[in-house]
Amino acid sequence: MAKRKSVKPNFSMCVQPSFIIGTNNEDGSANFAPITWVSATSENGDEYLLVISMFGTKRTKTNVLRTGIFSANLVSTDMLPLMDRFGSKHATEKKDLTCEVVRGEVLDVPVLDASRWVYECEVAKTVETGEATTFFCRIRNIQMDERLDCKDTFDVDLMVLDPVIYSGRYHSLGKSLGKIGDFL
Ligand SMILES: Cc1cc2nc3c(=O)[nH]c(=O)nc-3n(C[C@H](O)[C@H](O)[C@H](O)COP(=O)(O)O)c2cc1C
Structure with missing residues (x-):
């Protein structure tokens, strides 16, 4: 057994995926965070909902509450400079951030050209817990890297996506270990 220690329950570490959320500002410009x-x-079989939670007051939350739509752009390791810049800048200072932005294929949302996996989402349900707002969202479209060849929905080669994994620190993937059943 691993040797563990009990600590104060103030960690939120869940081996988190990294996404940059693209929303429409009221003036039609794009916001990313x-x-x-x-x-x-x-919801039903393979009708998946993306669950996304936002704390406190932020432009992204205001935009999602107002428009009900957004893009979730998976962050690959080459996008870390964007992640840091969008995360540390206040919304009003983000105008100087230059990066290629395109529109969604199905929803009218801003999408980061650099992302290898993009969800275009529409809010289905909103749950408030204190200062946090959690959105359950229908996935209206997925744009995936053309190099991916998925035989089914469980067959996604994360090595192609090279995702940033977040725990408070940024990490990258080590190696592919196999698929369900390989360790029976
Ligand atoms: C690595 C990283 C992860 C973050 N994750 C979240 C998160 O899951 N939920 C949240 O509410 N804010 C999160 N933030 C904070 C927002 O990105 C930050 O408040 C941002 O400035 C909001 O910008 P906006 O006002 O344009 O929406 C994260 C920031 C960083 C740098």
Whole structure:
């Protein structure tokens, strides 16, 4: 057994994925901010919902509450400078951030050209817990890197996506270990 120690329950470490959320500002310009409280659930079989949680007051939250739509752009390791810049700048100072922005294929949302996996999402349900707002969102479209060849929805080669994994620190993947059943 691993040797563990009990500590104060003030960690939120869940081996988080890294996404940059793209939303429309009221004046039509694009806003981007990193959000790592992101997970998934299912409504019906393979009708998945993206679950995304935002704390406090931020432009991204205001935009999602107003428009009900956003893009979730998976962050690969080459996008870390964008992640840091969007995360540390206040919304009003983000105008000077230059990066290639395109529009969604299905929803009218700003999308980061650099991202290898993009969800275009529409809010289905909103849950407030104190200062946090959690959005359960229908996935209206997925744009995936053309190099991916997924035989089914469980067959996604993360090595192609090279995602940033977040725990408070940034990490990258080590190696692919196999698939479900390989360790029976
Ligand atoms: C690595 C990283 C992860 C973050 N994850 C979250 C998160 O999961 N939820 C959240 O509410 N804020 C998160 N933030 C904070 C927002 O990105 C930050 O408040 C940002 O400035 C909001 O910008 P906006 O006002 O343009 O929306 C994260 C920031 C960083 C740098």
